[in-house]
Amino acid sequence: MTGAPRTGYAVVIPTLARDTLADCLAALAAATGPGPDEIILVDDRPDPEAGPGALEHPLSVLGDLRERTVVLRSGGRGPAAARNTGIRAVTSPWTAFLDDDVQVGPHWRDQLVQDLAEAAPDTAAVQGVIAVPLPGERRPTDWERGTAGLARARWITADMAYRTDALKQVGGFDERFTRAFREDADLALRVLDAGWRIRQGRRTTRHPVRPASRWVSLKQQRGNADDALMRRLHGPDWWHKAVAPRGRIRRHAAVTAAGAAAVALAAAGRPRAAALAGLAWATGTAEFAWARIAPGPRTRYEVTTMLVTSVLIPPVATWHRLSGLWRHRRAPAWREVVA
Numbered sequence: 001m002t003g004a005p006r007t008g009y010a011v012v013i014p015t016l017a018r019d020t021l022a023d024c025l026a027a028l029a030a031a032t033g034p035g036p037d038e039i040i041l042v043d044d045r046p047d048p049e050a051g052p053g054a055l056e057h058p059l060s061v062l063g064d065l066r067e068r069t070v071v072l073r074s075g076g077r078g079p080a081a082a083r084n085t086g087i088r089a090v091t092s093p094w095t096a097f098l099d100d101d102v103q104v105g106p107h108w109r110d111q112l113v114q115d116l117a118e119a120a121p122d123t124a125a126v127q128g129v130i131a132v133p134l135p136g137e138r139r140p141t142d143w144e145r146g147t148a149g150l151a152r153a154r155w156i157t158a159d160m161a162y163r164t165d166a167l168k169q170v171g172g173f174d175e176r177f178t179r180a181f182r183e184d185a186d187l188a189l190r191v192l193d194a195g196w197r198i199r200q201g202r203r204t205t206r207h208p209v210r211p212a213s214r215w216v217s218l219k220q221q222r223g224n225a226d227d228a229l230m231r232r233l234h235g236p237d238w239w240h241k242a243v244a245p246r247g248r249i250r251r252h253a254a255v256t257a258a259g260a261a262a263v264a265l266a267a268a269g270r271p272r273a274a275a276l277a278g279l280a281w282a283t284g285t286a287e288f289a290w291a292r293i294a295p296g297p298r299t300r301y302e303v304t305t306m307l308v309t310s311v312l313i314p315p316v317a318t319w320h321r322l323s324g325l326w327r328h329r330r331a332p333a334w335r336e337v338v339a
Contacts (some may be wrong), residue, residue, distance in 0.1 A: 010039070018100055044081075059252040115161065124194075182223065193235055201265065218316055221316045252318050
């Protein structure tokens with residue numbers, strides 16, 4: 001952890017060739033300041049036959065940076081594995097991770113180099129400032145509020161620069177995190193445990209709210225299995241270590257248990273007990289729904305979506321948490337080598 005500052009950097013971007021990639025690369029190319037030594041675009045589409053055509057336009061916006069860019073394939077194993085694929089190809093002292101749906105600021109390259117030059121020898125990573133634009137003419141939706149939470153999140157790889165040596169020291173990202181969730185917090189905790197520090201930088205990156213299905217909140221409940229893996233790897237107080245919100249899984253489990261008890265008691269011919277359990281389920285569900293509806297725009301579409309998903313989320317979240325606890329019950333520490 002000693003020696004003169006070295007600020008040469010590579011940019012690693014995992015992608016599924018989404019429409020947002022062109023804007024991401026265009027912003028990177030337009031930013032002022034020293035360009036990256038290399039740009040490593042990791043195509044994580046699961047179809048091995050997926051053609052390069054979808055990347056032709058995004059790559060064309062890079063201009064002079066195009067000759068420094070390589071495209072690698074990672075086989076659709078998720079963003080953690082995709083980033084590890086990128087790390088293995090990096091030769092620069094710093095690796096800056098960007099998501100393919102962000103847009104760096106106009107002076108990002110200048111500010112990144114400054115952030116890296118100011119990093120102390122024991123600083124392994126410097127996080128960028130994430131800005132999430134929200135509609136000004138109305139209250140944000142549940143999905144928009146969730147995305148806005150990225151602006152307060154610690155260590156997210158939407159814009160995060162790591163010393164390449166530090167990444168290789170800890171074995172890179174844990175590829176058992178197959179979604180874009182918790183893999184960045186897990187990496188940061190392992191880096192901190194290795195004796196490094198992580199600090200906040202000054203550069204700013206914009207993270208627009210991308211369109212999503214009205215059922216996106218149900219899909220997000222898969223993250224409860226990742227929380228189970230975090231508990232296994234970092235202990236029951238991992239929430240505190242990662243400075244992460246604890247979430248509602250305990251409430252979801254209680255509401256689910258009350259609903260299951262109401263059904264079982266009714267089937268057993270105990271209507272009074274079933275009614276009490278049903279009341280507990282209804283009360284818990286109503287509280288959850290209102291907590292999501294109250295701060296939102298309260299349009300018919302949003303309210304309907306919140307009502308339906310608030311009924312479904314507790315059992316779905318509980319199922320994913322229990323399945324994660326079982327699946328990861330003997331998960332060892334991550335030992336992958338990315339050197």
